[in-house]
Amino acid sequence: MWYDLFGTINTIFIFVSLYGVYLQLNKIWLRKKSNQTRVTDILSLNQFTMSFLAYFSFFIYGYSIEPFNHYIVWPRLIASLLVTLILFEMWRDRQSNSSFICLIFVGVAFVAGLSGLLFNESFTQQSKNVSTILILIITVLLAQGYAHQIKLIIKNVDTGAIDIRMSQFILLMDISTIAFALSMGIAIGWPLIVLAVISGITKLIIMYLFRWVRLKSINAV
Numbered sequence: 001m002w003y004d005l006f007g008t009i010n011t012i013f014i015f016v017s018l019y020g021v022y023l024q025l026n027k028i029w030l031r032k033k034s035n036q037t038r039v040t041d042i043l044s045l046n047q048f049t050m051s052f053l054a055y056f057s058f059f060i061y062g063y064s065i066e067p068f069n070h071y072i073v074w075p076r077l078i079a080s081l082l083v084t085l086i087l088f089e090m091w092r093d094r095q096s097n098s099s100f101i102c103l104i105f106v107g108v109a110f111v112a113g114l115s116g117l118l119f120n121e122s123f124t125q126q127s128k129n130v131s132t133i134l135i136l137i138i139t140v141l142l143a144q145g146y147a148h149q150i151k152l153i154i155k156n157v158d159t160g161a162i163d164i165r166m167s168q169f170i171l172l173m174d175i176s177t178i179a180f181a182l183s184m185g186i187a188i189g190w191p192l193i194v195l196a197v198i199s200g201i202t203k204l205i206i207m208y209l210f211r212w213v214r215l216k217s218i219n220a221v
Helices: 002-033 045-064 070-094 097-118 124-156 164-184 186-220
Strands: none
Touching (some): 045 097, 045 124, 045 186, 124 186
């Protein structure tokens, strides 16, 4: 009962977070439409690449465990696609080698991850072990990716193209993910708890920095 309840709640908040990611993408499109230069200003390529990996690792983890977890798999796949669009816009805006390499990496990850979904029944235990290790590695990478985004905000005293609503909505998703992972049992859900806690902490910091930048701007006047 708790599994289905928190699974449903988590799915709702995942879709709320998807809307937040869409708002970030839409903010880029609006800046482009208004002919602003550097439409992806202050956005961290590092952070969004790690965000893609975080979503995609949840996607892999969801189809690797028994039973197949539809609550985790499909919303995270959609989130991965939205973040990929953001990375694509960053490449179009910056035309840098690093942004192109990130796109290639994302493409390779999609091929590998979707292949794992198709052939998962052939190596369920192996894919579960791989996905657990992957989540732990990506937790570390996600932390450093958001640290890079935080550093850019502090360095520039500006939030640029960052949309605060994305952080707010993803924080809600992180909280519901922790509750859902607990309902799955610590033995199965602990990797999700670790990643969601780290992700939630970074979102709180970024949300605080929006206020910090605003106060800095007021004091500078």
